[in-house]
Amino acid sequence: MEELIKKIQQDAEKKISEIKDIKELQELKVKILGKKSELSEALKNLKDLSQEERPKIGALVNTARTKLEEKITEMEEKFARKNLEEKLEKEAIDITLPSKKIRRGSEHPLNRVIEEIEDLFTSMGYDVVEGPELETDEFCFERLNLPEGHPARDMQDSFYITDKYLLRTQTSAVQARTMVANEEKSPIRIITLGKTYRREDDATHSHQFNQIEGLVIDRKETKISLADLKGTLEVFMRKMLGDKTELRFRPSYFPFTEPSYEVDVTCFKCGGKGCSLCKQTGWIEVLGSGMVHPNVLKMNGYDPDKYAGFAFGTGIDRLAMFKYGITDMRYLYTNDIKFLKQFDRMDK
């Protein structure tokens, strides 16, 4: 009996080791361990054995069975591993093929610059306010100390709809609106940005363009001064045009400020050496600015004896052109997809 069991085990082990695939293994498993297997038969025959032999042989059968089960499991695992490996190999791909492109849009470069300016000034405590593009003569001119018939005001430059309404020629209109709307006449620190319109179209002027305007008004004790204006514009221009940018203030004339200054920056093309862009002067005029004219304060409800402040404004289109090296202003408004798509990434 002992011999027989040993033989059964040896035969089975041999068969297991010769097995070629999982299906044969399953069949063999039934054959070796199933109810009709030799081992099972051997167990059934236990009852025919003597009292002394019975436990001994029983243990022997169980040991053989356990051993065979282990062997089979081992084989099963081997086949499973092999199977998986084959499957994975079949799933091999060319990792250099193009990816599934998720469409990426882009922001217009002018709006990118607008956002940059907004973020700079909000970080300095300025509120961003908005005003209508369809303005009244009153806010666009009259309340800015530009009465009818004033030489600085020229019908040729404006798009009038009626005698009263026009497309705003300058974001300065928002200055007056902000002062009038502030009923407590508390200090003001705002910027406003947006589209403006003038009746001119040539290589360097578009009839539609964008401006930013800043206004700071405070009680006279605060002593808002030209030096403050200068410092503020230095921060602004250096943020936009680089830390090395120098500013030159030139006295000028705007009806809504007194004193008034035009501000030049070192030429962004040549860095001040002189080139065709700056007409060999090394400077490029970018900003208009000044201390708010007492008449403007008065006309919009602020007592010029108690309040003072500064204002400034500049065109955004040219800043954007410089920032991104755009060579022709027309690109900004023709909206060629090949142009727009270039502005689809983070900017340092």
Added chain:
Amino acid sequence: MKLSLNFVKDYVDLDESLTVHQIAEDMTRVGNEYDSAEKLINATNLVIGKVLTCEMHPDSDHLHVCTVDIGTEVLHIVCGAPNVAKGQKVIVAKAGAELPDGTIKKGMIRGQESNGMICALFELGIDKKFLSEEDKTGIHVLPDDAPVGKDPVEYMKLNDDVIDFDLTANRGDLLSILGMAYELGAIYDKKVKDIDLSHKESGEDLNKSFKLNVNTPNCSLFLARKVENVEIKESPEFIRHRLIASGIRPINVVVDISNYVMLECGQPLHFYDADRLNGVLEVRQANKNEKLTTLDENERTLDETDLVISNGKESIGLAGVMGGLSTEVENTTKNIIIESAIFDSVMVRKTSKKILRSEASNRFEKGIDPNRTYMAIERACHLLEKYAGGTVRTGRCEYNKADLSDRKISVEYSQINDLLGTEIPKNEVLSVFRKLGFTAKDSGKAADVTVPRRRLDISIPEDLIEEVSRIYGVDNIEGKLPVVPMKRGSRNNTLREIRRKMVNLGLNETLTYVLINDKEVHKYTYDEFEELRLQDPMTEERNVLRYSLIPSLVKTYEYNKAHYNKDVSIFEIGKGFFKKGEVYGENTKLCALMAGEYFNSLNSEQKVDFYVIKGVAEEILDYLGYSSRYSFVKPKKEIKEFHPYQVAEISVNNDVCGIVGKLHPNEMKEDVYILEINLDKLLDKKTGKMSFKEISKFPEVNKDLSVVVDKSVSSSDLEKEIKNAGGKLFLGSRIFDVYEGERLGKDKKSIAVSLSFGTLDRTLTDEEVNEIMNKIVERLEKSLKAELRK
């Protein structure tokens, strides 16, 4: 204003070491920009020569071969001018000379040696409009006494420098040589010299024979004088050349003197032929439809807003703008009446804009110091006596309502330093005023300044502060940041968020023009509004303000199509304008246009279709918090530019806020899809706050349902009915298949929906779910005549 440096040096001394560029830059620093600063004659290597021989070129019918003595040598020169002749003194450009049109080289001209050029004045850079008829067509012939071998530019007194200033509108005072002299005097700390007004007077007082009648409030000062027996001839060289340098064409000594004085004093003068007046000059408003033939021989029709000069009977000139033809100074004129007057700036501005903007009108518009009105008329008498042989009649006719006095303004030193952010000491402030030619007295805390009348732009302390900053130098002021309470700036982020979202959905942002053509303005909408038309458009292409952004984006699409971009997904946030009744308004709108492929990758692509752009719309609405508040509905009225069956209005809280659809094939042959939302209208509607909803810990039960319905039943109707019947345990539905086919029968379709059920506190039982499903099916059968598909 073109400034001749020779001219201004009559009144202020400038260091010889100062170059024209330095002067221009120094003027810029105090606020006076310039366009150009250069020599009047921009040519080198010129010499006076004498033509020794002049013969016709053997191989040409118009060229001459000349020998010219230039002192150091005799040059062989081929000359093409018709007027060249033996014995003439001429201007010779030697080989190597730089002229405005190029460099002169030695060479052969049709076989004849040519070692230089005999020059015409226009070849030296003088505009032909300033030249005499002979000089326009030929070389310039110098007087016989011209010294051979010397510099012709110096000899002709054309060695001048000119700065072309681009002046600000407030500095009318700088439209005069005297004004410029004061400005330069302030910069370089030099005193301005006196102007010579001296002349004799003779005869009976003019006031006995001549009358002034001013019958309008728009003339504050009017002076007249008479100069007799003037000789009409060419002006002296210095007058002619200074006029040319200033951009004015010399005519004859009388006309030239009126222009010369205008340049000096900034006061335009008008000279009348005295014998063609009736002993009277009247200033009045024109009558309606009054006719006047002006100097340029045009007949003008006037109205009450024009100011005219009349001889008592009829108008003979447009005040401050242009004289009349009938009383013009001619070659036969003997006696002249000089008018020196001030006319209302706004009135002159209006008339000149209609008729002609001239040197004179420009000065009246900017304002004139009445003291100069007196100065100019006396200066003209001085010059007419000296250079035109005239005799000045005794007496001056005057009408004067003008204020000639200087302004007194006090400015506190602290006020100056507070506004400029400086600590400029008292004496430096006072020195600035002195340099400017103002009188300033120190009264302790303030400077009491007397500002001469000529500075019409200065009227308040702030104006004086500007003067201090100009002359003290803004470069000397150190920039700093305002000391104000710290706070965080605020801004409305919504539009920025929408833009970001659109960019994330893969669309490219555009910026288009607001002005469009009137044929486009009413398209893509059934809204009724009055278009906003420009009074004075630049081109008819852009004559109205857009109402919708769609025409702008359609144009942008067409541009891109023409530039080989067929996959276009773009958007813009901008204003649309309208007028309803008497209300003028504008709305912020979001517009998107999509065409071609939305994406295309290896083995997978998605062409833009209605559902893609609808998806974009939903993304925006959901992102803004309107989910479950909006629906897509058939437009109330047909819009002919849209595909009639692929268009929907976006209704939020049952109010139409936008449109989404495909363009009609008549409108666009490609498949182009449009979305437009009126953001003002949309964002006016309240949304709930974003807040957390409890998540069930128990599994959801999902059931699929497939029903056959009439084609006319919309999927949104179906989902609405399901929701209504679903009760509290119904969580949501998702349509996953729509099928149409013959098997179902014509006009039928099947819709397959996946439904989910669940609750927070337990797993639902089969019985519960089946009960709801039955209710739903019953409801669909009843209200939509749906059949359950087995």
